[in-house]
Amino acid sequence: TTLIYLGLAEGIAIYGVIVSLLILGKL
Structure with missing residues (x-):
């Protein structure tokens, strides 16, 4: 279960x- 949480995070x-990169690219 720990690996699942790490993967999700x-x-x-x-x-x-x-x-964030997409937003910065549009600015």
Whole structure:
């Protein structure tokens, strides 16, 4: 279960970075 939470957290972090880059790219 710990690995699942780590994977989920990592996925959210990567998604957040991608969204941030897209937002910065539009500005």
